[in-house]
Amino acid sequence: MKIKVIVTPKNGVLDPQGKAIQQTLYSMNFIDVSEVRQGKYFEIETNLKDEKDAKKNVEDMCKKLLANLVIEDYKIL
C-alpha cells in the first residue's frame, strides 16, 4: 500500500524559496500569483495491509522524522 504525505512550511514561517519562486513567476508575467509556499511530497510504500494502521504508522514517521513540527505541518493524503 502506498501512503502519500505532504509537508509544508507553517503559516508565519518565512519561506525564502517560495518567495523566490513567486517573484520569478511574477517576472514571467504570472502577475496574479501573490504567494507561493514550497513543501515536500513523500510516497511511502508499506507492507501493512490495513489502511488505518498504515496511516497511523506514517503519522508517527511524520512526527519523528519527516516533518520538523517547529516549522512544518504535515498532511497525510
Place this chain on the structure above:
Amino acid sequence: MKSSVIIFPGSNCDRDMDVALKKFGFKNKMVWHNDNVIPKSDLVVLPGGFSYGDYLRCGSIAAKSNIINSVIEFANKGGLVIGICNGFQILIETGLVTGALLRNKYLKFICKNIFVKANKTQNKYFNKIKKDILELHIAHNDGNYFCSKDDLKSMQDNDQIAVRYCDSNGEISEKSNPNGSIQNIAGVFNKKKNILGMMPHPERVIDNCLSSNDGSHFFKNLLTNMK
C-alpha cells in the same frame, strides 16, 4: 580535559575541530557516528559539514545516528556539548536545543567573517572571555534561526541566547544580520547552559596567520572554565 568529536558521513570540519581542540590542550578523540558509546569525555563536539548531504532537512538524518543516544544521555547528565554549524542543526533536530534553522533569507550560501557578541553570564563557554566582540567565520546555507514567539520569550527569560550577530562596533541591527535570523541569533544554549549550538566556526579562526584569531579566545576560555 578530554573531548570527543563525532564524525558523520559528510562532516567536513571534524579535523579542523580536532586541530583546534588539541592546540589548546584538549586530549581529543574522533568518534564514528555508528559507534554506540562515547569514550570518557568532558566535552562532546558535533562538527560542521553536510551530514548525509543535508537530505530531508539539514541534520535530520544525523540526529537519528547510533551515537546520538549516548550524546543525549551525556548532555542530560550535564556534560558539555557543542554543535557548530551542521552540528547546531543536528542539536536542533535532536531537540537538545530549541528552534529551527531555515534557509538563509536571501537564498545565498554565505561564507565570510562576521562579528558576534556573546552572552557571558553563567556559562562555561563565554564566561570570563576578555573580548566583547568576536570575529568568527560563518559558512552556511541554512543558518536563519527561527523559533516561536513563546519559545523566544522563554529563552530570553532563561538567558539562553548565546551569541548574536553584530557589526565591528558591537551594534546588533538588521544590517549586521547575515541570514535573517530572528533577533540576530547566531547561537543558543539549552536551559542548563551545558549545551551550546551556534552557526559561527571558532575552529576556523585560531591563528594569527588566519583571517582572525578570535576562536583562540573561545577555546582557551572554555578550557580554563572547565578546569
